[in-house]
Amino acid sequence: MYEGAVQELIDELGRLPGIGPKSAQRIAFHILDADAEDMTRLAASIQLVKEKVKFCEICFNISEQDTCAICRDERREGSMICIVEESKDVLAIERTRAFGGRYHVLGGSINPLAGVGPEQLHIRELVTRLADDSITELILATDPNLEGEATAVYLVRALAPLGIKITRLASGLPVGGDLEYADEVTLARAFEGRRVAGRAAAPQVAPQLPAPEPRTEVPARGKPEAGESTSDHPVDAQTQQRFVVPEMDDHRSATR
Amino acid sequence: MSRSGFASKSYRTRGIVLRTHKLGEADRIITLLTPNGIVRAVAKGVRRTTSRLGATLEPFMEVEAQLVMGRNLDIVSQAQLRHAYGQLLVADYPSYTVANAMVEIAEKLLEADSDSTLRQYRLLHGALALLSKLAVEPGAVLDSYILRALSIAGWAPSFTSCVRCGKPGPHEALHVQLGGVVCADCRPSGSLSPHPVTIQYLQALLEGDWDAVALAGPRARKQAAEIVANYLQWHLERAVKSLRHVERS
Numbered sequence: 001m002y003e004g005a006v007q008e009l010i011d012e013l014g015r016l017p018g019i020g021p022k023s024a025q026r027i028a029f030h031i032l033d034a035d036a037e038d039m040t041r042l043a044a045s046i047q048l049v050k051e052k053v054k055f056c057e058i059c060f061n062i063s064e065q066d067t068c069a070i071c072r073d074e075r076r077e078g079s080m081i082c083i084v085e086e087s088k089d090v091l092a093i094e095r096t097r098a099f100g101g102r103y104h105v106l107g108g109s110i111n112p113l114a115g116v117g118p119e120q121l122h123i124r125e126l127v128t129r130l131a132d133d134s135i136t137e138l139i140l141a142t143d144p145n146l147e148g149e150a151t152a153v154y155l156v157r158a159l160a161p162l163g164i165k166i167t168r169l170a171s172g173l174p175v176g177g178d179l180e181y182a183d184e185v186t187l188a189r190a191f192e193g194r195r196v197a198g199r200a201a202a203p204q205v206a207p208q209l210p211a212p213e214p215r216t217e218v219p220a221r222g223k224p225e226a227g228e229s230t231s232d233h234p235v236d237a238q239t240q241q242r243f244v245v246p247e248m249d250d251h252r253s254a255t256r
Numbered sequence: 257m258s259r260s261g262f263a264s265k266s267y268r269t270r271g272i273v274l275r276t277h278k279l280g281e282a283d284r285i286i287t288l289l290t291p292n293g294i295v296r297a298v299a300k301g302v303r304r305t306t307s308r309l310g311a312t313l314e315p316f317m318e319v320e321a322q323l324v325m326g327r328n329l330d331i332v333s334q335a336q337l338r339h340a341y342g343q344l345l346v347a348d349y350p351s352y353t354v355a356n357a358m359v360e361i362a363e364k365l366l367e368a369d370s371d372s373t374l375r376q377y378r379l380l381h382g383a384l385a386l387l388s389k390l391a392v393e394p395g396a397v398l399d400s401y402i403l404r405a406l407s408i409a410g411w412a413p414s415f416t417s418c419v420r421c422g423k424p425g426p427h428e429a430l431h432v433q434l435g436g437v438v439c440a441d442c443r444p445s446g447s448l449s450p451h452p453v454t455i456q457y458l459q460a461l462l463e464g465d466w467d468a469v470a471l472a473g474p475r476a477r478k479q480a481a482e483i484v485a486n487y488l489q490w491h492l493e494r495a496v497k498s499l500r501h502v503e504r505s
Contacts, residue, residue, distance in 0.1 A: 112353055112360075112497065112498030112500075112501035113275050113315075113356055113359070113360055113497065113498050114497075115497045115498075115500075115501075117500070117501040145310070145314060146315050146316070146342050146346055150349065150352045153346060153347060153348075153349050153352070157349060174305065174306055177306075181308060182308070183308050183309075183310075183312055183337070184311075184312075184337050184340065185311035185314075185337065185343055186311050188340075188343075
């Protein structure tokens with residue numbers, strides 16, 4: 001144990017993500033050795049971040065003002081809203097420069113095991129935002145993992161009645177890999193989201209421009225027709241058939 | 257003993273992924289229910305988009321995994337998908353919430369008792385398979401799973417004969433803490449008097465008689481769900497977080 005202030009610093013540093021007691025000690029001693037001016041600057045910037053940075057009132061992205069720079073920017077397309085889980089995802093999409101619309105940050109994904117349900121996310125605020133008629137498309141850009149997928153399914157179900165076009169980011173094979181090494185789930189998704197690369201020989205002589213990329217709407221799943229259990233994807237139906245699933249009834253004897 | 261120290265420390269098992277936690281920058285801790293017990297293992301780099309393991313080690317997937325023993329946690333070196341329940345369950349939101357509750361209950365039950373792991377594994381596997389077929393109402397699968405998982409853990413309820421004196425039923429009163437129906441003579445204070453149909457429905461859930469389950473009305477389902485949740489709470493002594501988020505039709 002060190003004396004008062006040093007130990008307190010070590011304890012505080014140790015609470016940061018990925019920093020154990022040894023690293024905390026090393027950083028604390030680095031701070032002790034370092035230039036007083038540098039360290040004051042570090043302390044000031046931590047303080048400033050906590051004081052100034054808040055969430056945008058419209059999209060819940062981090063911002064220093066009431067609304068964030070993206071929401072304030074008049075040049076951005078107001079008709080498209082990209083729905084993401086965290087502010088970090090906004091940055092990731094902004095880096096691509098492929099999207100010129102606005103965002104909505106949910107603040108996480110539906111994960112009942114962690115106690116996060118739809119009520120804990122900024123979904124109500126999103127619905128309020130959609131009252132604006134100029135919005136024509138919603139792009140679901142939640143993480144392509146199970147929680148993100150569940151959030152997307154929930155949103156499609158909740159927002160479909162509003163009659164706005166809803167699209168989901170494509171997922172499939174990474175560029176530069178071998179097909180044989182792709183995992184089953186990703187490969188199946190790549191089949192689901194395949195797009196037209198060329199059409200049957202057209203009568204025109206002039207070479208045709210490639211067909212516009214089809215934007216498939218996410219089908220409103222979760223409400224299967226009576227007696228129909230598979231979704232409308234042929235791949236899904238196949239995969240389901242392939243599974244030899246054990247019946248729950250097999251274990252009926254276990255309870256007796 | 258194998259000559260190579262490395263090979264002797266790796267093993268192969270099948271298992272159902274119960275939950276995942278983020279670890280460090282791109283890793284995840286995977287909680288795997290195997291036929292021999294719960295294993296916690298690190299899957300390196302699965303959060304990167306280039307990872308091949310990422311999609312395989314998602315919750316509710318049944319996998320065949322190769323693990324290397326570590327000091328605290330094992331490390332997943334390879335994994336192959338056996339049944340992709342996760343992908344099927346996530347397409348239906350109520351099923352997804354039910355599956356979350358089931359894996360949480362399985363984890364909590366097996367932390368306390370490891371004798372019945374294989375039977376719990378089979379039950380969970382069967383329940384996830386049934387759920388992913390969307391053939392039965394998800395809420396009913398959950399209630400049936402809870403009753404049967406508790407039975408395997410040694411807390412089998414009785415909905416036919418009196419739990420105190422064993423007098424054959426049908427009886428009208430039900431006592432959650434005692435674990436089932438009680439006859440008019442044994443009936444302690446605090447007993448519930450559910451509708452007779454509810455008691456028949458509970459029995460059908462316990463047996464997995466899906467034809468009988470399908471016939472039950474919404475009131476019996478609601479009443480039964482409350483009884484099952486209380487029964488679970490009484491024995492588990494801890495709150496099941498995801499139960500609150502279960503969506504019932």
